[in-house]
Amino acid sequence: MTELSQIEERARTLRAELENHNYQYYVMDAPSIPDAEYDRLMRALIALEKEYPSLITADSPSQKVGGAPLSKFEQITHEVPMLSLDNGFNEDDLIAFEKRLQERLLNVNDLRFSCEPKLDGLAVSIMYEDGVLTQAATRGDGQVGENITQNVKTIANVPIKLRGENIPKRLEVRGEVFMPKQGFEQLNQTQKERGDKLFANPRNAAAGSLRQLDSRITAKRPLLFYAYSMGVIEGETLNALDFHTQRLTALGEWGVPLCKESAVAIGAKQCIEYFNSIGEQRNALSYDIDGVVFKVDDISMQKRLGFVSKAPRWAMAQKFPAQEEITVLQDVEFQVGRTGAITPVARLEPVFVGGVTVSNATLHNQDEILRLGVKINDTVVIRRAGDVIPQIVSVVMDKRTSSAVDIVFPTHCPVCESHVERSESEAVARCTGGLVCPAQRKEAIKHFASRKAFDIDGLGDKIVEQLVEAKLIENPADLFRLNLPMLTSLERMGDKSAVNLLNALETAKNTTLPKFLYSLGIREVGESTARNLAMHFLSLESIMQAEIESLLEVPDVGDIVAQHLFHFMREPSNIDIITSLQDLGVNWPTIEQASAEQQPLLAKTVVLTGTLSQMGRSEAKAKLQDMGAKVSGSVSAKTDLLIAGEKAGSKLSKAQSLNIDIWNEEQMLAFFAEYDDK
Ligand code: IVH
Numbered sequence: 001m002t003e004l005s006q007i008e009e010r011a012r013t014l015r016a017e018l019e020n021h022n023y024q025y026y027v028m029d030a031p032s033i034p035d036a037e038y039d040r041l042m043r044a045l046i047a048l049e050k051e052y053p054s055l056i057t058a059d060s061p062s063q064k065v066g067g068a069p070l071s072k073f074e075q076i077t078h079e080v081p082m083l084s085l086d087n088g089f090n091e092d093d094l095i096a097f098e099k100r101l102q103e104r105l106l107n108v109n110d111l112r113f114s115c116e117p118k119l120d121g122l123a124v125s126i127m128y129e130d131g132v133l134t135q136a137a138t139r140g141d142g143q144v145g146e147n148i149t150q151n152v153k154t155i156a157n158v159p160i161k162l163r164g165e166n167i168p169k170r171l172e173v174r175g176e177v178f179m180p181k182q183g184f185e186q187l188n189q190t191q192k193e194r195g196d197k198l199f200a201n202p203r204n205a206a207a208g209s210l211r212q213l214d215s216r217i218t219a220k221r222p223l224l225f226y227a228y229s230m231g232v233i234e235g236e237t238l239n240a241l242d243f244h245t246q247r248l249t250a251l252g253e254w255g256v257p258l259c260k261e262s263a264v265a266i267g268a269k270q271c272i273e274y275f276n277s278i279g280e281q282r283n284a285l286s287y288d289i290d291g292v293v294f295k296v297d298d299i300s301m302q303k304r305l306g307f308v309s310k311a312p313r314w315a316m317a318q319k320f321p322a323q324e325e326i327t328v329l330q331d332v333e334f335q336v337g338r339t340g341a342i343t344p345v346a347r348l349e350p351v352f353v354g355g356v357t358v359s360n361a362t363l364h365n366q367d368e369i370l371r372l373g374v375k376i377n378d379t380v381v382i383r384r385a386g387d388v389i390p391q392i393v394s395v396v397m398d399k400r401t402s403s404a405v406d407i408v409f410p411t412h413c414p415v416c417e418s419h420v421e422r423s424e425s426e427a428v429a430r431c432t433g434g435l436v437c438p439a440q441r442k443e444a445i446k447h448f449a450s451r452k453a454f455d456i457d458g459l460g461d462k463i464v465e466q467l468v469e470a471k472l473i474e475n476p477a478d479l480f481r482l483n484l485p486m487l488t489s490l491e492r493m494g495d496k497s498a499v500n501l502l503n504a505l506e507t508a509k510n511t512t513l514p515k516f517l518y519s520l521g522i523r524e525v526g527e528s529t530a531r532n533l534a535m536h537f538l539s540l541e542s543i544m545q546a547e548i549e550s551l552l553e554v555p556d557v558g559d560i561v562a563q564h565l566f567h568f569m570r571e572p573s574n575i576d577i578i579t580s581l582q583d584l585g586v587n588w589p590t591i592e593q594a595s596a597e598q599q600p601l602l603a604k605t606v607v608l609t610g611t612l613s614q615m616g617r618s619e620a621k622a623k624l625q626d627m628g629a630k631v632s633g634s635v636s637a638k639t640d641l642l643i644a645g646e647k648a649g650s651k652l653s654k655a656q657s658l659n660i661d662i663w664n665e666e667q668m669l670a671f672f673a674e675y676d677d678k
Pocket of ligand 1: 118121
């Protein structure tokens with residue numbers, strides 16, 4: 001072999017290896033090598049191609065890292081127009097859609113639909129010729145789009161070359177480019193750290209990333225693609241398949257990524273069930289969707305139904321209630337939290353968004369107000385995603401009038417008038433009043449009584465507020481000094497509720513060390529840090545006496561947490577409250593006692609993966625932690641147990657290769673049941 005042919009051979013091998021790893025990772029959801037190894041192979045290929053540019057091929061995986069910037073995007077005329085969809089908003093629309101179809105198709109029964117999440121990104125067309133990606137375009141106006149080939153090649157899960165048998169001569173794959181939620185959060189975090197502009201939502205971030213003239217920037221953005229239809233098809237293989245879903249499956253076999261949540265339904269009733277079930281999963285999905293697309297699955301029926309203007313008769317998008325709406329910011333109030341943090345809260349003209357009426361939204365902090373450039377009386381875009389607190393996304397500047405007024409951040413606490421301080425390292429401004437501030441007092445006691453802390457039945461936020469306002473309590477220990485006359489002196493508190501509350505307080509005295517620590521409301525000490533502290537030090541006394549260095553030995557405890565803890569435990573008023581609580585009868589078993597009885601998974605590292613069907617993931621995680629486990633996100637040699645739900649992917653294979661114990665959901669539930677019996 002000549003030297004050049006050896007080098008060609010080496011390039012070919014590297015390409016084949018990289019293609020195979022891409023396929024394993026993105027299509028099979030089972031990485032075959034560590035990321036670092038993949039990067040090493042990619043660097044080797046790029047170096048080889050740089051040295052021998054004649055070796056570069058259009059289908060080389062090295063194209064994934066982007067190429068020289070363009071001066072503008074060329075226009076591309078779509079061979080088959082890219083259509084849009086008719087929208088429906090409720091069940092009646094879907095039933096009417098089925099009825100229209102049945103009338104046109106002369107009363108066929110049991111219509112079969114492809115049900116697909118309506119991905120909230122951008123429609124893109126990708127042309128493969130002899131299995132190689134040759135061109136990609138935006139939808140544009142449906143007739144003419146922009147040539148974004150270089151950018152689309154950099155999208156991690158888009159194959160530059162199709163794999164497998166009987167690949168059509170020319171195949172135009174259509175689908176959505178989107179940014180997964182987690183990638184979006186990370187991107188915004190990086191943008192923030194660099195002082196760059198933040199994106200309002202994953203869709204905008206995807207659009208901004210895809211329309212980059214410099215594809216090396218696109219390559220760094222966490223974009224993904226799912227195919228949902230086809231344009232040009234030349235060749236027998238696909239045309240021989242009678243159903244849209246069969247054709248999608250064929251694409252999947254050639255390595256084209258598909259949305260795993262898609263399904264088939266028979267008739268409008270099953271479509272409605274699918275819509276409701278996707279609606280329930282919506283917040284938990286890793287990507288944003290704005291509805292469900294229903295398509296008649298039978299291609300011959302699609303052909304008979306045809307099109308009206310720009311939309312097919314055989315498909316319909318049923319939208320979820322809008323998550324973004326426009327309203328007016330009427331005022332801004334400043335709330336004081338448990339740790340004195342002052343949060344600006346937007347009072348809005350009530351507006352119906354995401355299925356509920358919203359009249360408040362958080363503005364987070366002073367920086368956020370500056371970033372948005374928002375003023376009182378401005379028209380604003382608000383967004384409500386699931387059960388997340390509504391947020392102001394942007395200001396509609398065109399609608400600003402002369403009545404717009406600057407938002408002035410208070411220099412004194414709106415509740416106790418203490419000075420407001422903002423440290424250099426934090427975005428948050430805080431009231432310096434501490435427990436002198438009634439707002440902080442109330443919040444501290446509400447936290448103490450909350451479910452994950454002392455879990456005091458019948459002690460809701462309203463009663464805490466009444467008790468503090470009536471000066472019957474000032475701190476958590478005072479709760480255990482309440483008596484019947486004190487409680488019945490409150491408005492709307494009857495004898496029976498008062499007795500119940502006193503009983504609940506008595507019961508709550510028996511707690512655990514992690515809960516006790518958590519309930520103190522020490523800054524940055526959440527449930528899991530509290531648990532780690534208890535496990536590490538085993539007693540409250542040792543935690544109270546611990547120096548910074550020994551606090552830092554606890555898992556998840558960093559400088560900031562250690563500082564907060566250390567100072568909290570040296571503050572005489574805090575020590576007083578802790579001592580009083582114990583004097584008043586608050587107690588917990590020693591960690592050794594607790595572990596033997598209740599913590600069968602003590603010090604075990606457990607990883608959860610895949611979809612659980614009978615128990616929410618956060619519930620499972622909390623239960624495992626209650627049993628003493630440390631729940632981690634990734635599998636390593638230190639993992640003791642993997643719990644694999646349905647569709648478990650790379651973590652399962654990794655655990656198998658490391659010989660780690662694996663349970664399915666049933667085994668986990670059986671274990672929980674056994675533990676609950678004790
Ligand atoms: S099918 C003729 N399927 O929705 C078929 N579109 O409002 C046209 N979209 O421009 C599109 N998910 O960007 C289809 N599973 C899906 C989709 C989907 C998202 C978007 C697409 C299109 C828009 C139409």
